[in-house]
Amino acid sequence: MSEITELLRRVNTGDTSARDSLFALLYQDLRELARSRLRRSETITLLDTTSLVHESYLRFLNARELDFGGRGKFFAFAASVMRSIIVDELRKRHAQRRGGVAVHVELDEELAASLAHDDMQVVRVHEALDELATLDPRLTQVVEMRFFAGLSEEEIADALGVTDRTVRRDWDKARTLLYGALK
Template structure:
């Protein structure tokens, strides 16, 4: 019999480390799917593999003690957000290194370094635009997080946010318009 994820999430929020471990083991395949999706969107700009991203996310989730999740979907949406921040932190660190962090970066083909740097800049621009969107309309930014980074369907997002599917569709349209203008 599979334990109730919602009950385990509540126990984990109360500080039960064993419950947190059990949640991750039960949802490991979902976390792997999220990580694969996140890394695919980031392209070749990170040195992380799927397993590393899942494990780093787990460590950050453990640090967020007191964080409560209503159910599996909320947990996975939050995990997707954590994964996004891990990738962004890694990119920022690499850019800081490239701009005088003391490390020497040598490539044999300068075209490769330029294309990776352009892709890193693009990923960071999307992140910054999403942060700007969150400051003006938090729910619309949540829709982007859950749909684009978390892979949730419109119905799942609507359930998580307590709105209709049509509202989620309108929010997605607003977000796409905002992001396309912000990224020009």
């Protein structure tokens, strides 16, 4: 049994020291995942790679029940957590734009609309994924693992316990449904 598999098994049983060891062992992989995720949205968030990984770790520590069948499921969980962190940051930023303790100043509406467009696109994708999860949770998992975690079809199939062909069909179906929801 590999070291990662053993740590995942211990995390599943509630071993808190295994959580720390697992995070330390996979830290560079999580940084690569965060860097990849932030590269897609570098202009819309103020987060950097380190802060995204560390915020993910805090949420990982606060998670109540964890059940990782393998490395793929762990990274699927990490991708989902990173997605929610980015969306939460965007929502906070939009809340601050709409009020708070800021002094209200008149701005050009075209400029404000162009700045908010990218932020709102990420929030719309997040909401569309939530809607997709109500229809078919596995489709959402496939999108998170492929798009957000960058896992291959084989790794996703292994994590979900399905065939590569099923993953390809789910990916095509999810893309079609998300495209319709985002129009």
